[in-house]
Amino acid sequence: MSESLDARMRDEIDDQVAEAFDAYLADKLAEPGPLRASLTSRHRAGPVLGTVGLGALATVLAPDGNTVVCWIWGAIAVIDLAWLVTARRR
Template identity: 70%
Template sequence: MSDVLDARTRDEIDDQVAEAFDAYLADRLTERGPLRTALASRRSAAVVLGTIGTGALATALAPAGAAVACYWIWGAIAAVDLTWLLTAGRR
C-alpha cells in the first residue's frame, strides 16, 4: 500500500514541478533578453535547435569511452548557441 501511495505522491509532485516550471518559463518569456529575441526570430531559434539536435545525435552515437569528447562537443554547442543568441538582437 505504501508503494502505491509513494507513486501517487511522486506523480503529484511531478505535476506541481511541471506547473511551476511552465509558470517560470511564461514569466521569463515576457522579459526582454536573448531568449525572447531568439524566439521572436525563427531563424535564430532554428540554429539553436539544430545545434542541440546535432549534439544529441553525436552524443547518442559516441562510443562508451568517449565521454570527454562529448563534453567538448557540448561545450562547443553552448559557445555557439550563446554567441548566436547574444548577436541575434543586434541584427
C-alpha cells in the same frame, strides 16, 4: 479532525504557492532577454535547434569516452550563446 484540517491547509498553501509561481513566471517571460529577442527578431532559432539535434546524435554515436561528449556539448553551448547574443544585438 486535525488530519483533515492539515490536509486542507496544505492544499491551500499549495494553491498559493502555485499562484505565486505562475505570477513569477509570467513576469519573467515578459522581460526582454536573448531568447525572446531571438524568437521575435528576423533571426531564426533553427540553427540553435539544429546544433542541439546534432549534439544528441553525436552523443548517441560517441564512443564510451565522456571527454568527447563534454567537448561536443561545450562547443554547442558556445555556438548557441553566440547565436543568441548576435540575435539580441539586431
